Amino acid sequence: MGKSPKEAFLIGVAGPLTSFALAAFFLLVLASGLPIPFALANILSVLVLLNIVLGIFNILPLFPTDGGRVAHSVFWFFTKDRVKGIYLAVYLSKILIVVAMLYLVANAILYGMGFFSLLWYGFIAWFLWSAGTAELRMAKAGMPPYN
Numbered sequence: 001m002g003k004s005p006k007e008a009f010l011i012g013v014a015g016p017l018t019s020f021a022l023a024a025f026f027l028l029v030l031a032s033g034l035p036i037p038f039a040l041a042n043i044l045s046v047l048v049l050l051n052i053v054l055g056i057f058n059i060l061p062l063f064p065t066d067g068g069r070v071a072h073s074v075f076w077f078f079t080k081d082r083v084k085g086i087y088l089a090v091y092l093s094k095i096l097i098v099v100a101m102l103y104l105v106a107n108a109i110l111y112g113m114g115f116f117s118l119l120w121y122g123f124i125a126w127f128l129w130s131a132g133t134a135e136l137r138m139a140k141a142g143m144p145p146y147n
Contacts, residue, residue: 002073009073009074012070012073013059013066014066019051019052019058020051020052020055023049023051023055026044062093064128064132064135065128072088082139086139089132093129097129101121101122
């Protein structure tokens with residue numbers, strides 16, 4: 001979690017930056033002009049895409065992902081209170097989850113998104129909501145790593 005807002009921020013940005021760095025590395029290998037077998041080029045292309053998607057998802061301020069931890073560190077820095085920072089990060093995360101789910105349901109109704117796709121997104125939203133709530137409860141109770 002980090003013992004200070006700065007430490008928490010650096011820990012939070014490490015994951016997304018690593019994903020973007022890996023994507024850049026795989027892209028450089030593809031663009032290097034080296035004779036790469038077709039199958040390996042396909043694998044590298046998929047790795048570029050997956051790392052970009054993972055980096056983007058991970059930097060979104062959805063607590064407890066890395067982006068949520070970055071938001072927590074920013075709120076902690078400005079409020080000077082670790083628990084209040086977590087509360088604000090979880091609150092922001094829940095707002096974004098509700099907005100995203102409303103958008104997805106609207107798309108499902110208007111454009112016919114498949115039921116199982118919507119169910120999968122709903123599961124991810126439920127997981128993030130539950131995990132954020134649980135971490136907030138732990139922080140308020142002073143349980144490790146929040147004590």
